Amino acid sequence: MSQGTVHRRSFLGAMAAGASAARAGPRRRVAIVGTGVRGSGTWGRELLKYQGQNVEIIALCDINRKRLEAARQRIGIDVATYTNLERMLRETRPDLLIVTTRDSTHHEQIILAMEMGFDVLTEKPMTTDEKKCQAILDTERKTGRKVTVAFNxxxxxxxxxxxxxxxxxxxxxxxxxxxxxxxxxxxxxxxxxxxxxxxxxxxxxxxxxxxxxxxxxxxxxxxxxxxxxxxxxxxxxGRNGPFRGTNCRTCPHKSDCQFFWDITKSPELVSLYVEAESEDGYMRDACVFRSDxxxxxxxxxxxxxxxxxxxxxxxxxxxxxxxxxxxxxxxxxxxxxxxxxxxxxxxxxxxxxxxxxxxxxxxxxxxxxxxxGHFGADPRLMAMIFEPNKPDPLGxxxxxxxxxxxxxxxxxxxxxxxxxxxxxxxxxxxx
Ligand SMILES: NC(=O)c1ccc[n+]([C@@H]2O[C@H](COP(=O)([O-])OP(=O)(O)OC[C@H]3O[C@@H](n4cnc5c(N)ncnc54)[C@H](O)[C@@H]3O)[C@@H](O)[C@H]2O)c1
CATH class of the missing domain: 3.30.360.10 (Dihydrodipicolinate Reductase; domain 2)
Structure with missing residues (x-):
């Protein structure tokens, strides 16, 4: 699917509604940025399974086009996909942006979304250093928007x-x-x-x-x-290893390395990562002994x-x-x-x-x-976020x-x- 192309919305979300989810009014229209394993699994497929009654996923964004498409298929929805976040937010105007990118880029997406007038749910860690953290807190105060952190x-x-x-x-x-x-x-x-x-x-x-x-x-x-x-x-x-390669698939030390891991045994990881390598060079099975x-x-x-x-x-x-x-x-x-x-x-x-x-x-x-997921913590966290009237006695x-x-x-x-x-x-x- 190409950038910004809006496709027919699927009703899989509603069909996949978790039987236990309480209905909390009109479904919230959410968009996801960062469609790796967490974005497409927990906040994609599982969110629809547990909270499909309350949530509709309306758009997906990732800088890796191949992973984006693999994620869309993994979630099983037919929605607009984007490689540009600003454009996704402008065109789809979600009720909530879910941020599941790499930790070090969370602040970029969180701040952009709030400045454009959207609330954000971000995966942990909210960000990776004190300067980015300060920028998020300052933007939240300035814009009056809200950041929720997914502490499952x-x-x-x-x-x-x-x-x-x-x-x-x-x-x-x-x-x-x-x-x-x-x-x-x-x-x-x-x-x-x-x-x-x-x-x-x-x-x-x-x-x-x-x-x-x-x-x-x-x-x-x-x-x-x-x-x-x-x-x-x-x-x-890292540098402590007795030998090293680039990644497990091509490694000459496959038979001697206790950490050898065969990503090709997982069709899901192959489609999300191996088949997307040509876009950004990211190797999901890189060597644990890389000296850098x-x-x-x-x-x-x-x-x-x-x-x-x-x-x-x-x-x-x-x-x-x-x-x-x-x-x-x-x-x-x-x-x-x-x-x-x-x-x-x-x-x-x-x-x-x-x-x-x-x-x-x-x-x-x-x-x-x-x-x-996470011993039942993930579905409970989702209920707390998408059922706003749910009591929260434990804070x-x-x-x-x-x-x-x-x-x-x-x-x-x-x-x-x-x-x-x-x-x-x-x-x-x-x-
Ligand atoms: N709470 C938990 O238990 C839990 C579990 C796993 C992951 N996480 C968090 O979820 C987030 C994602 O982790 P993951 O394991 O899915 O990683 P991942 O590498 O599988 O996915 C990250 C995705 O973000 C994309 N991306 C990177 N920079 C981007 C940018 N600037 N704009 C748009 N897309 C960008 C990448 O292409 C990739 O598809 C991380 O912050 C991680 O800490 C939380």
């Missing part, structure tokens, strides 16, 4: 239960947090294959990945980060919060299993959870939160994983302030790791 991690069964426990004071005032996130040699390695491997695109995993984690803590504690001190290193990937990779794979940070709480945080990207350990230490007790997402042994598809009162009993709350809806506070924690951690000095959030931003 707030919506898992486990996250919701922990927030409830903290809100009801189950362990009293929280004094410190232990939070350790483990990315495994499959998912963790994947960040080093893709555009994320360069700080200019992702702001490092301190921003791209840890923005989720820092947002969770800001939300759980209902507090702002004040100061961050961090160390970080690149120990496994400049993000970290081993990160530890200490964060101090406005509530007086402190956090000890780490993020490791080449672990034998995936998941996290999170504990809240309070004046009156401790809440602890160990989440396994993938490991070489069997674990029930449920999380167990242990709540222990000082001098008292210990209780285990078992929560099964909910169906849908899960997130705007630009939450987007800023979480990404700035990552920016501060990265700055601290580079300079060896603590970094104050107030020195990065004017709120």
């Amino acid at each position: 991690y707030r919506y898992s069964n486990t996250a919701q239960k922990i927030k409830e426990l903290l809100m009801e004071g189950a362990i009293g005032q929280v004094t410190s947090v232990d939070f350790h996130w483990y990315l495994d040699v499959y998912h963790g390695a994947d960040y080093f294959r893709r555009w994320h491997a360069y700080r200019a695109n992702s702001g490092t995993l301190w921003v791209h990945k840890a923005t989720h984690h820092f947002d969770l803590i800001n939300w759980y504690l209902a507090a702002d980060p004040v100061e961050v001190f961090a160390y970080a290193a690149l120990r496994k990937y 990779i400049d993000i970290w794979d081993t990160m530890v940070a200490s964060v101090r919060y406005s509530s007086g709480a402190m956090m000890s945080y780490s993020l490791n990207a080449f672990m034998p299993y995936e998941g996290y350990h999170l504990a809240f230490n309070g004046m009156d007790g401790r809440i602890e959870v160990r989440v396994y997402e993938r490991q070489p042994w069997e674990v029930k598809r449920e999380d167990a939160i242990r709540v222990t009162r000082n001098f008292g009993k210990s209780e285990v709350i078992v929560l099964p994983y909910a169906p849908g 899960q809806r997130a705007g630009s302030r939450a987007g800023a506070m979480s990404l700035l924690t990552g920016v501060a951690a990265d700055r601290s790791a580079l300079t060896g000095k603590p970094v104050r959030i107030a020195d990065l931003i004017r709120l």
Whole structure:
């Protein structure tokens, strides 16, 4: 489909309406910019599945024409496609623009849309550095438009239960947090294959990945980060590799490399990325040992919060299993959870939160994983956004302030790791 060509609208959206979605008035007309796996999957196909009653996707935009067309087919809609965002917004005038491009370009699309009078839903991280962040906040204030940030991690069964426990004071005032996130040699390695491997695109995993984690803590504690001190290193990937190639498909080390990954086994990834390579040269299966990779794979940070709480945080990207350990230490007790997402042994598809009162009993709350992306978090996030009358007792809806506070924690951690000095959030931003 060529740029700006309007095709017959399909009614697949309505047909695919999720049975559980409450009808919230006329369907919102949304346009998507950035039609990669997240834009075409979660915010394309799945959005129509879960919220088709409330949402109509009216246009798609991407700078890669082949990926744009593959994404349109993946979503299964017959709508206008554009390679120019300004033109898409002018011609289609959506109720909401969904931004699912590379992290480092989010600010361009968010700011342009608001200046043209549109509200925006952006994927995390809202952006990748403090200057872009300031520009987004200033534009939002100036235009009166609204930025929503898609913090899906707030919506898992486990996250919701922990927030409830903290809100009801189950362990009293929280004094410190232990939070350790483990990315495994499959998912963790994947960040080093893709555009994320360069700080200019992702702001490092301190921003791209840890923005989720820092947002969770800001939300759980209902507090702002004040100061961050961090160390970080690149120990496994990049220049540390024993050999390297350009990408897995053409690599002479296929048989010796533990990180060899065959993208051609996935027809969906072939159509979205391999067949679109001729447009922009982007290789989805690039070598994890490229010597110019400049993000970290081993990160530890200490964060101090406005509530007086402190956090000890780490993020490791080449672990034998995936998941996290999170504990809240309070004046009156401790809440602890160990989440396994993938490991070489069997674990029930449920999380167990242990709540222990000082001098008292210990209780285990078992929560099964909910169906849908990210353990059921994605469909719940969509419901919160597209069913505006839905009550929000846990304060899960997130705007630009939450987007800023979480990404700035990552920016501060990265700055601290580079300079060896603590970094104050107030020195990065004017709120
Ligand atoms: N919340 C979550 O759990 C979650 C999960 C995955 C991805 N994400 C986020 O979603 C976003 C997209 O990630 P992805 O994995 O789909 O990446 P991707 O590389 O598959 O897709 C990004 C798309 O943006 C396009 N693009 C880049 N610059 C552009 C520009 N200036 N204008 C228009 N299009 C542009 C690319 O061509 C590509 O098609 C990222 O911000 C990522 O952090 C969030």
